[in-house]
Amino acid sequence: MWNVGYTYFHTGIIRRGGFAMQSVRSSFYQPLDSKSCHVLANALGDTPETVISVHLLRRGLCRAYVAGEPSRFDGAIVQDNFCPAEPMGFGSDPEVLWDLLKSVEGWECVNVASECATDLGEIIEENMGVRVRYYGDVYHILSKPVLNFQNEAVRQLTLDDLNLLESAPTEVQGAGFGSIRNLLSDGVVACAVISGKIVAIAHTSARTNHHADIGVFTLEEWRGRGFATAATAIVAKRVQEAGQTPVWSTGEDNFASLRVAHKLGFTEVLRRTYVIPN
Incomplete structure (x- = not known):
């Protein structure tokens, strides 16, 4: 050992x-x-x-x-x-x-x-x-019930959607559980599905007894349509129903991500720093 x-x-x-x-x-x-x-x-x-x-x-x-x-x-x-x-x-x-x-x-x-x-x-x-540069990593939590944002293209995925998620572009397949099957069975996933294809995802990238980190991604050509917000609302609700606190971390200048977090009611609780050798 x-x-x-x-x-x-x-x-x-x-x-x-x-x-x-x-x-x-x-x-x-x-x-x-x-x-x-x-x-x-x-x-x-x-x-x-x-x-x-x-x-x-x-x-x-x-x-x-x-x-x-x-x-x-x-x-x-x-x-x-x-x-x-x-x-x-x-x-x-x-x-x-x-x-x-x-x-x-x-x-x-x-x-x-x-x-x-x-x-x-x-x-x-x-x-x-x-030389070294520094980049802030901002952490938020959702301590009150998530606000409801609906979009007809967005729904929660289950194991029945395994083939759909496996066939999606890598950026919208999710990560954090070792495999897509594990993500669907042990995590929470919501996606925007257009013409049978996934164009945006929100998912738990990590889960512990008391917290769940949420990751999101929308393909560039489908941004600005509220998909990330609606998908995150579904994931955050399921996380809260499981007795866990949703966590949202993002870069200090990722303003699109920060806007989604604030829209859903997340509040900043701490910051960490990336130390980056150039």
Whole structure:
């Protein structure tokens, strides 16, 4: 079991993404095993900012690295198997987070608590010899009954719609559950269907005991028709009926997404920051 999960080695140069990082002595962290991932999920807690990572940890859909014990970690990285370029970092010590990132392959940016983002960025700049930029990730929750928005083209999907969803463009197939079948059986999906084809989707991208993150996408030529709003209203209602709080996270300048969230009654609760080496 990879509880602490590190050994030490001497190294000259570590390479990531084409950049060379000079190191004298570094920690090398191994990914946690399944049992330890569940321990880490419990330690992270069930909150709007952890819902995606906890969902991934419990379903075995990620790689996770910790400094310290999973139950009382000094820092943690959770890397989605299907989106490895954008791992989530937890912990307030930027030196620990940087040490962990050196063991993570394929990352291009990292999402961390805003209070440590600048310090982590400075460490990355110093070690990688590149400039860093920052991008805000805004989290909302829906704490009151969702407003009702209907559209005759929008409906909830079931397992009977498996072939329909599998034949849709990748952008409107949804994600987060390992397969489309799992998404339909364990999640909630609503789509706009035009002439037998899906053109917009809202779905739970992650579910825990108390929260459910909602993702949306509309094909470009079908935007501005209210499909995303109507589909999200269906998903949010089903999530609330299951006793969970809908969560909506989006980039700070994704104004179309922010408008949908506010229209449906979501309110901002926190912000995290992407640290992005250029």
